[in-house]
Amino acid sequence: MRAMQLAELKAKAEALREEWQRALASVQDADGLEQVRVRFLGRRGELTRLFSSLKELAPAERAPAGQLLNALKQEITDALAQKAQLIEEQERARRLAAERYDFTLPGKWRPLGHLHPLTQVRLEIEDIFMRMGFDVASGPEVEDDYHNFEALNIPEDHPARDEWDSFYIDERLLLRTHTSPVQIRVMKSRKPPVRIICPGRCYRRDNPDATHSPVFHQVELLWVERGLTMANLKWIIEEFVRRFFGPGYEMRFSADFFPFTEPSAQVHIRRPRGEWLEIMGAGMVDPAVLAEVGYDPEEVTGFAFGLGIERMAMLRWGIEDIRLFYQNDIRFLSQF
Numbered sequence: 001m002r003a004m005q006l007a008e009l010k011a012k013a014e015a016l017r018e019e020w021q022r023a024l025a026s027v028q029d030a031d032g033l034e035q036v037r038v039r040f041l042g043r044r045g046e047l048t049r050l051f052s053s054l055k056e057l058a059p060a061e062r063a064p065a066g067q068l069l070n071a072l073k074q075e076i077t078d079a080l081a082q083k084a085q086l087i088e089e090q091e092r093a094r095r096l097a098a099e100r101y102d103f104t105l106p107g108k109w110r111p112l113g114h115l116h117p118l119t120q121v122r123l124e125i126e127d128i129f130m131r132m133g134f135d136v137a138s139g140p141e142v143e144d145d146y147h148n149f150e151a152l153n154i155p156e157d158h159p160a161r162d163e164w165d166s167f168y169i170d171e172r173l174l175l176r177t178h179t180s181p182v183q184i185r186v187m188k189s190r191k192p193p194v195r196i197i198c199p200g201r202c203y204r205r206d207n208p209d210a211t212h213s214p215v216f217h218q219v220e221l222l223w224v225e226r227g228l229t230m231a232n233l234k235w236i237i238e239e240f241v242r243r244f245f246g247p248g249y250e251m252r253f254s255a256d257f258f259p260f261t262e263p264s265a266q267v268h269i270r271r272p273r274g275e276w277l278e279i280m281g282a283g284m285v286d287p288a289v290l291a292e293v294g295y296d297p298e299e300v301t302g303f304a305f306g307l308g309i310e311r312m313a314m315l316r317w318g319i320e321d322i323r324l325f326y327q328n329d330i331r332f333l334s335q336f
C-alpha cells in the first residue's frame with residue numbers, strides 16, 4: 001500500500017468539502033438528506049474512508065490529519081442538523097397551508113342515537129330514589145301465580161284478580177301483571193329494614209288505546225321498617241313528584257283498594273292546565289303480606305307504591321297517546 005502524504009489528504013478533504021456542500025445544497029426533503037448523510041458519514045461513506053486512510057500517514061502526521069478530519073466531520077454533522085431543521089420547518093409550513101380550515105363555513109350536523117324516552121325516565125326515577133337511599137332490585141317477567149297473586153293476598157277466585165287480566169303461559173306461570181311480585185321475592189330473601197325500588201316491564205290483556213298498552217313499565221317502591229306510617233309514604237311521593245317534575249304540577253290523593261295494601265290510595269297528577277292522570281297505586285303493606293314473607297306485622301310496618309313509567313313520560317312531555325312509545329316512529333323518538 002502506497003504511503004500517503006499529509007498534503008494529499010488535505011487536498012482530498014478540501015475536495016470533499018466542496019462535494020458535500022454541493023450535495024447538501026440540492027437536498028429537498030428528509031429522504032434526500034438521509035442519502036447525503038449515508039454518502040459522507042455512513043459506514044462506507046466518503047469521510048469514513050478518509051478516516052481509514054489515516055493509518056497510511058507517517059505517525060507524526062496522523063494527529064494533525066485526525067484533527068482536520070474531525071473538524072470536517074463536525075462541520076458536516078452540524079450542517080446536516082441545520083438542514084434537517086429547515087426541512088422540518090418547511091414541511092410544517094406546507095402542511096399548515098394545505099390543511100387550513102375555513103371557520104366561516106357552516107357546521108355539519110351528525111346524527112347521534114340516544115336513549116328511548118321511557119329509558120330516560122326510568123333512569124331518572126332510579127336516580128331520584130337511589131339518592132334517597134333505595135336499592136334497585138329486579139325479578140322475573142315470567143312469574144308464577146304464587147308471587148304475582150297469592151302471596152300478595154289475592155287468592156284464587158278472588159274477584160280482585162279481574163283487575164289484572166293476565167297472559168297465562170300454563171296453569172302456574174304468567175307474564176307478571178305488575179312489579180309487586182318483586183316485593184315478595186325481596187322480602188323473602190332479606191330481613192327488615194328493606195328499602196328498594198324495582199323497575200320493570202309488565203303485561204296485561206288490555207286493549208290498546210290512548211292510555212293502555214298490553215306491555216308497559218312500572219316502578220315498584222317498598223320500604224319496610226319499624227314505625228313507618230302513611231305520612232312517610234305521602235312525603236316520599238310528594239318529594240318524588242317535586243324532584244321529577246319541578247314546581248307547578250298538582251297532585252291528588254284519593255282512597256282506593258288493593259288486596260296487598262291497607263289503607264290504599266291512588267295518586268293523580270295534573271300538568272299546568274292539563275288533565276288529571278293516575279300515576280300510581282300506593283298504600284301501607286297489608287299485615288297479611290308481611291306475615292306471608294315471615295315478617296312480624298307487630299314489629300314492622302311498610303308502604304309500597306306502583307308507578308307507571310309511561311304515565312310519567314306522558315305528563316312530562318304532554319304526550320297524549322301511549323302507543324307512540326312502541327311504534328318506533330323516528331319522527332316521534334328523535335324529539336327526546
Ligand code: PHE
Pocket residue numbers: 177178179180220258261264280281282283304305306307
Ligand atoms: N301493583 C299495583 C298495580 O299494578 C300498584 C300498587 C303497588 C299498589 C304497590 C299499591 C302498592 O296496580
